[in-house]
Amino acid sequence: MMGPKQEAQAALFYEFSLEDHVPQDHLLRSIDRFVDLSDIRQYLAEFYSHTGRPSVDPELLIRMLLVGYCFGIRSERRLCEEVHLNLAYRWFCGLDLSDTVPNHSTFSKNRHGRFRESKLLRHLFEKTVARCISDGLVSGQRLAADASLIEADANKQNSTPKEDWDRSAIDPRDAPRAVREYLDVLDDAAFGAHHRSSRSSRPTLIPQASGRQLVKALHSSAIRPII
Numbered sequence: 001m002m003g004p005k006q007e008a009q010a011a012l013f014y015e016f017s018l019e020d021h022v023p024q025d026h027l028l029r030s031i032d033r034f035v036d037l038s039d040i041r042q043y044l045a046e047f048y049s050h051t052g053r054p055s056v057d058p059e060l061l062i063r064m065l066l067v068g069y070c071f072g073i074r075s076e077r078r079l080c081e082e083v084h085l086n087l088a089y090r091w092f093c094g095l096d097l098s099d100t101v102p103n104h105s106t107f108s109k110n111r112h113g114r115f116r117e118s119k120l121l122r123h124l125f126e127k128t129v130a131r132c133i134s135d136g137l138v139s140g141q142r143l144a145a146d147a148s149l150i151e152a153d154a155n156k157q158n159s160t161p162k163e164d165w166d167r168s169a170i171d172p173r174d175a176p177r178a179v180r181e182y183l184d185v186l187d188d189a190a191f192g193a194h195h196r197s198s199r200s201s202r203p204t205l206i207p208q209a210s211g212r213q214l215v216k217a218l219h220s221s222a223i224r225p226i227i
Contacts, residue, residue, distance in 0.1 A: 018096070019091065021091075022087065022088045028067070028070075028088050028092040031070065034131075035066070037062055037124075037198070040058050040059050040062065040120070041058065043118065044058055058110070058112075059094075060093055060094065060095075060102065061102065061110055061121075062124065063077075064079060064080075064093055064105070064107075067092060068080070071088060076104040076108065080103065082105045083101050158159045
């Protein structure tokens with residue numbers, strides 16, 4: 001016999017528990033058993049003002065970022081939408097059904113502000129690796145990097161032909177901050193302390209453009225890539 005048509009009817013009172021609606025074998029339950037973020041507030045204490053409007057709990061932001069990393073949610077705006085809709089995500093982040101999810105702009109301000117200044121993400125990474133070593137999960141002697149291929153975001157129609165490229169127009173100072181930091185790390189690994197001590201006396205532009213300057217030029221907003 002066909003059952004009656006299902007229609008949503010609002011109730012005056014609800015008895016609902018997130019704990020009962022998250023499966024015991026869910027990935028976030030396994031992660032939650034080992035995630036320890038108890039020292040974040042103390043670690044970031046000096047980067048918050050003692051007066052003014054209360055901020056969003058930093059542990060909530062980190063837990064939301066973990067959700068994004070684990071489930072491949074790269075957009076902060078979409079991450080906030082998914083946490084708002086998904087019961088398991090809310091449970092992992094410590095949010096009740098009536099709690100408000102932080103705005104996506106809060107992530108940008110914290111990641112590029114106090115999280116960068118305090119090196120919080122590095123602190124959490126080193127703490128996690130140290131715990132894995134102490135529990136015998138890893139040895140800490142070797143490093144494996146993912147070699148996945150990523151499609152380049154380049155357009156041949158907007159590129160500059162090699163014969164029309166002016167090498168003298170390269171200015172390494174035009175490179176974005178992220179590119180400069182990345183290249184500085186490469187230089188430190190290649191030249192060591194000698195490079196750091198002589199960096200200030202080295203000219204900013206060498207007539208024979210080095211690989212480092214070419215990479216900077218490719219990432220510069222003023223110079224188009226060569227195809």
